[in-house]
Amino acid sequence: MKKRHYIRPMILVVALLFSFILPNSADAATITSGDLLNVTKTADVNKLVENDIANVSLTVKGTPKDSTFVRPNDVILIVDKSGSMSSDNRLTAAKNATKEFIDLMDLTKHRVGIVDFDDSVSSFPLTTDATAAKAYVDTIQLGGSTNTGDAVRTATAMLANHRTEAQPTIVILTDGAANNATDALNSATAAKMEDINFYSIALLGVNEDPSKSAPNELLKNMASSASHHHFVLGSVGLPDVYKRIAEEIGLASAYNVKITDTVSSEFEIVPGSYDNNIPKPKVNGNTLEWDIPELKSDELTFTYQIRAKTSTTAGKYSLGKTTTTFEDHQSTTYSLDNLNPIIEVLNPKPIISTINPEKGLTTGGETVSITGKNFLPGAKVYFGSNQATVVSETANEIVVSTPVGAQGTVEVKVVNTDGQFALGTFQYYADPTITSVTPAEGEMIGGNRITIIGSNYMSGAKVYINGVEAATQFSTASKLYVVVPASQIDGTVAVKVVNPDHTEAELANAYTYLTPPPPPVIQLDSLSANSGILTGGESIYLFGANFDRNVKVYFGDKEAIVNYYANTSKIRVSVPEGVSEGLVTVKAENPDGTFAELVNAYEYLAPPPAPAPEISYLSDPSALTGEQKTIYLFGKNILPGAQVFLGDEEIFMDFVTNSKVRIKIPISNQAKTVDVKLVNPDGQTAILVGGFTYTEPVLDPSPVITSLSSNTGFVTGYELITITGSNFTKGLKVYFGDNPAIIVSVTDTEIQVKTPASVTTGLVSVKVVNPDQQEFILTNGFEYTQVPITVTKLSVTSGPVKGGNFVVIYGTDFDKAMTVTVDGQEVSYTFLATNRIRISMPAAPAAGTVDITVDKAGAKASIQYTYN
The missing domain is CATH 2.60.40.10 (Immunoglobulins)
Structure with a gap:
């Protein structure tokens, strides 16, 4: 069959211009009549056995003789206007393409009519008036469901009275599944039976797979042929399809083509094997008929399958008879008879079911029955390469006398007179013998190598000595090498050889295990x-x-x-x-x-007594009262588990070596010197008299303040002060009242600090605290004073007596808790920053100069202002 692809918009025209021709089989019989028609019939096999299938292909190719002749056509364009045609603006694309189709039609030869449908059907009659037909197309509007069957029947009825010289043609375009697919297909079949040429166009979605689309499959079966009369595409590119159809309407290689293919009576057509052909053939017994209204230059391929009938005897048979009749554009009738391929029918292949018995002696001459089926008279039987003598034969059994053979399994082959064969297996055997065992004795521990001489030994043979399997190496059919296994008893025992086919031989008293000599005395x-x-x-x-x-x-x-x-x-x-x-x-x-x-x-x-322990020294022999520490004790002959005492108190000890232990010195609240004693587990003792001393700690002298470089400072703090005195220690702390100062530097006699800020004014004590918590307090040694304020300038120095103008006062150390007066009259102010505030000038009784005064907790500053 021709390959068919889903046509995308950009490749549509190219895809439609190419066709693909399958190569003919080597056994094809081809007949050519002029330049009009070429019919080829092939089979994929030239031999058949019972139940085998042959695939038959019938290829028809038209070759136009006169491409200038155009046969008149009466064409009905069926346009789907169901609701689904609104997608992708499909209806508009279909209407535009339909009008272009009408313009492309040569209406001096052809006529065109229109059927548009949704759940109902409307129509425009066959005409040669392109303007009227296109005007009708413009009136088509979107509707409801897809009543494809009624649309086709309406078109068929409109073509019932087509012109005698004209070919009736239907071109259907739809994008949706028919309301009733069976009804739609039946309506198309009825139309084609009226010799109507049927084109179908499936308008699918962009991502819709044609091979899985039910609407596309329906439209393909509705078309006159799947390869030439069916198209599948998106709405874009539809005009190219219509153009292709319009250009070829009326052009054909042959018309009213009828192919009658009769299969020989020795074969039967496999039911249903022809169902995928489009158009589908009419089948009557062994005859298939294809009706093709017109044949273009395309190649159509029809396929079906055949098999040999069970009643058919072996032989070579023609596949059948193929006759093709057709007309050219002048209605001249032609008839072609095709030569058919020859197929050889073979006898059924023989089958072996059983071989009885399945084994026999190598000397041959034994009667064996081979059962199965499909044995032919005169069949030959082989055991390996040796032919057996046939005693009797039927279709289901052959009795033979076996030929001489060699030990082991051989292939049994039944060969029919036609060369076909069946296979089975048979085992030849020969009983082994044992002539001698050399050497015939050995020690009970085994392990020695012996040779067994005899006959009919097979590769893989096993040897048993007194029932125990021995390691065996095959040499020849008359010689085996064996490694003797160990034995629990002495004496003479039997030797047995067992072949892989279970034949065996045993020689009694063949080997002797020698009695071992007594062991030597220790x-x-x-x-x-x-x-x-x-x-x-x-x-x-x-x-x-x-x-x-x-x-x-x-x-x-x-x-x-x-x-x-x-x-x-x-x-x-x-x-x-x-x-x-x-x-x-x-x-x-x-x-x-x-x-x-x-x-x-x-x-x-008895072991010598252990040496007594000794204490040499302590890594640190003293500690302060109230101090706990860990030190090492060094000495000699210290044993694990030894105890250490400080005075009368046992202390913690951790054994390291016999010359070193770690001890923990406990806290003592009084100064004293004590002995250190070490006692080994065996009771031997070592004492270091006065070995450890507790001493009272010596305190540094307490600090003393003699003077401050300045005894006053502002409450804002952060002023550098030098404190002079003695016994100052690094790490000390300094307090002004309860507030810690910032330490800048410390020597034994001087401390430089930056004073902390204070929330109040007045005297505070100065305190120095050394790291050992000894301290000195200088009572009321420093006085905090309020920071003085200043007024430096005014933003304006004069204004009208009526007041109301704004004046910014500049100065230092302003805050939000001050009082501002103008000529003794308090006024409100806006705090802008610590260096500026803003006031609104009050009215004055007369022109003249007045004081503006800022009062911060009793600290005052004034500046003059002039009323004009």
Whole structure:
């Protein structure tokens, strides 16, 4: 079939100008009649077996003989005006394209009519008046649902009386699913049965997939052919589709094309395999008929499937007979008969169900039944590459006498006379034999290699000695190499060989496990040392004979650790801890239970007494009363668990080494010197007489103030003052009253500070506090005074006697709690900043100069102002 694509606006024209022709099969039979029509029939296989399917393709291609002849057409344009046509301005695009179509039509030859529809149908009759037809198009308005079936029937009725010489044609444009798809398809089928040429245009959404669109599938089936008479696109580009249709109307290679394809009686058409063809053929038994009103230059491909009937015997058969009749533009009738491909029908392939028995002797001559089906008379049977003798045969069973074969599995092949075959399997076997075993004896521990001589051994054969599987290596059909397994008993035992096909041979009394000699007797002659301390741990050597690598050694009842095995006559042990002082027996015992002893050969000695502890010195031998500290005690022979005493008080001790411990000195409230005592766990003691001393702390002299560089200052603070005196210490604090001063510098005799601010005026005490909390107070040593204010200028120095004008007073240290008077009369003011305020001048009784006075808590400043 021709490939069909969803046509986008920018590629529409290009897409419509190209067609794609599928290559013909190698077995195609092609007949050409002049330059009008080319019919090709192919099958994808040339051989068929029962139930196999052949795909048949029938390709029809028109080649116009006279492209200048235009056959008159009576064309009905069906325009969808349902509500969905409002999307993307589709109706407007459809109306404009329809009018362009009318302008492109050669109305000296053709006629055009219009059907517009929604849930109801309206129409404009066939005409050659383009102006009237286009005027009707302009009247089409959006409506309701999509009654496609009635629209097609209306168009069909309008074409019932088409001109005899004219080809009736319908062009339908719609974007929505029909109200009743079955009714719409039936109406199109009825129209095509009236030899009406049927074009369809599916107007889909931009993102709508044509292959999944039900409206598009419906319109494709409504068209005269899917490849040539059906288009799918968006509303943009619709004029190009109409132009293509308008330009080709009346141009065709052939008219009233009827293809009659009759399949040979040896085959049957697979039901439903032709349903996807557009137009769909009429099928009657083994005959398919296609009716094509007109054939353009496009290539149409129709497909269906066939299979051989079960009653068909093997042989080569023509696929059938294909006859095509058609007319040219002058109504001359042509008829073509196509040669059909030849298809060979093969016999059913043979099948093997069972082979009984499934195994037999390698010498052959055994009767075997092969059951299955589709066996042909004269079939041959092979066991591997050797042909068997056929005793009897039917379609379902062949009885044979087996040929000679080799041990193992072989392929059984039944070959029919037509070359088809079926496969099965058969196993040849031969009983193995054992002639000899060499060598025929060995130790009970096994591990020695022997050779088994005999016959009919297979690769993968297993060997059992006294029922125990041995490691086996296949050599030849008459020789196996075996590693003898260990045995728990001595004596003569059987040897058995088992092939992978379960055939076996056993030779009794074939191999002897030898009785092992008695083990050598262990000897213990001497020790490298005959005494040691009771705690044990010394390394000594034992000398003797026949020591096993896993020998155990005992000192009395205590087992020693054997930490070195030199050889059978020398080992080294670590002596275990003794129970008590005195002599003990030393015993060496092998794993087999044999042992040797040296009575009272080793003496445990009492350990020497531990050395007494000593105290050498303390890392810090003193502390202040009220002080706690951690120090180190250094000495000798200090044992873990030792105790330390300061005087009579035990103190915390942390063992570090036998010459160093860490101790914590407790707090004492009185000065004193005490002994330091260390007691080891064994009771031995060391004393450092007067080893630690508590002393009273020595206080620095208290501070003294003799003078201040200035005894007064403003309440605003931050004035630099020098305090002179003695015993001043870095880190001290200075207070003016209760307020801390800012420390600038400190020496033993001088302190420089910046005074803190004060909320009130008057005398305050000055206090110096050293870091050791000793202090000195200079009572009423500093006086805070109010900051004086000043008035420096006025923004204006004169004004009218009636007053009312604003004057800004400039000065220093202004605030919001001051009083302002003009010639003794208090006035209100606006605080602007600490250096300016603003007043409104009051009226004056007469011209003259007056004082403006600012009073801040008794501090006053004045300036003169003149009334004009």
